[in-house]
Amino acid sequence: MQASLAQRSSAGWGNGLLGVIIFSGSLPATRVAVGGFEPFFLTSTRAVIAALLAAGFLGLMRQPLPKRQDLTSLAVVALGVVIGFPLLSSLALQQMTAAQSLVLMGLLPLSTAIFAVVRGGERPKPLFWVFSGVGSLAVATFALLQNGEGSLLGSLYMFGAIIVCGLGYAEGATLSRKLGGWQVISWALVLALPVMLIASITSLPAEFPPITSKAWVGLAYVSIFSMMVGFIFWYRGLAIGGAAGVGQLMLLQPFFGLMLAALLLQESISSMMIAATVVVVGCVVGAKKYV
Template sequence: MKTRDETLGMWLGVLGVAIFAVTLPMTRLATGTQAAPQLSPWFVTLGRAALAGVLSVIFLLATRSPRPQRVHWKPLGMAVLGNAIGYPLLLAYALRVVSASHAAVITALLPLVTAACAAWVLHQRARLGFWLCAIAGSALVVAFSVLRAQSHGSGFGFEWADVLLVGAVVAASLGYIYGAQVTPALGAERVICWVCAMALPVTLPGTLLLWPAQPVAASAWVGFVYVGVFSMWMGFFAWYRGLAMGGALRVSQTQLLQPFLSILAAVPLLGEPLDVVTLGFAAAVVATVVAGKKLSQPRAPLVAAAASR
């Protein structure tokens, strides 16, 4: 039963990552480009959390969910700071200075940092082989991001914005882990609902203040609704439950697939090309995730191994 739960948790993690992966092209649809701007990036950031917060309040009232106990407020508060406020705000400030490809190099380390936070906060342990696979997978993603940055003529050098990007990665990772910490007690759905509802005092006024005064294309509103309903809300239903069932340390490594799934989603949504190099790196990253899952299992006791001979 435990193995079955861990496998289901891994698949739920993949589903959550797939939902999060579409966030990038959908956000591009929502914000538009410099030549054809649509919704303000700040409006999209605060508005998606506010939309998720309103849906969360409806869900909590409809299901007559009990209020979290006192012991749950700290993890929920950390998840608010990490996932609803810290990550998007730090990322937005950093992207005023560096390119998106530069930011991708740093944020590609999210799975490894999440695993480290799981080991620190939740005291989850894994064999050395798992950590080697995690490092190898992260190195593949970073190498891929660097190659793409160079092919687009963007260099990679240290800037003060890198500190903000590292802070964004740490904020998101801590938010994931603290949310997973209270998932067994509250349930995955209620965790993200309480997180979004708690952020409403900040996100709702901000959304109303930044409401667009100019006409916006229908495709931009479609992108906005997606990032509010799926990226900020429903995706966490699967993600938090996957972290809790499969182990946050192991399931976090499915995030290695997110950059590549984003590229795949951008093909039909934005018309971006798909190349063989991308597919090759994606296959290699998948291999590290599979190997890491196998190596995360504890060794069989020597007594049991001897008895089975």
């Protein structure tokens, strides 16, 4: 029995870690993709590609249609993680580097926890808010000290992206108890398909500029892995290993993402970025302890 539990725990952490690694490549890939595609077209097209894959997967697995009372929650998930986060992060990455955006992403677990309080009625201990306040101050200080035109606007876009994504994660976590984790993201993608298909067609440029192979790879990555495959591993990990433990792996995302931005995009990683990331992750870990 103990060996079986240990194996399930290891499988949960392994799947969760794969999900986090896949998500960590999202912002660097988006940074590459917006070099060739306009943000609105990129956001809608990646959602259309992912939705078609999700529809095929749902059909293959013969999943029942969601109930009418679940459609509102699915719409919230779609607005948060299918539309809102991809669009706002794409706009942000026209103003800042992937490395800078990844530091701000350290607030995503905190954003999710806040919406869990609002949507799920959880009541964290007072020390939770101490850690969250220090973490927020570290992120705000980092954003204000950035140099370069447009960095403040990019930070505002990223803050918006983190807020809507946190809402989408919290709503999806609640709904996944009824529908299952991968089913939630799949149905959210399918629900958003008509709107995103129209948006993709209307935002289609009259003439594409020369698009590099890197931009095409970035589009493929965010469409297939960031919006579909990553969620399959992530939610499987949460289901097998437990959301409380495996969910903390999300805190590793800024570190993985910074390494990918340095390796793949040759972006410089400043000591301030590393320090801000360490402080933010440390604060979120502390806050998580006192939820």
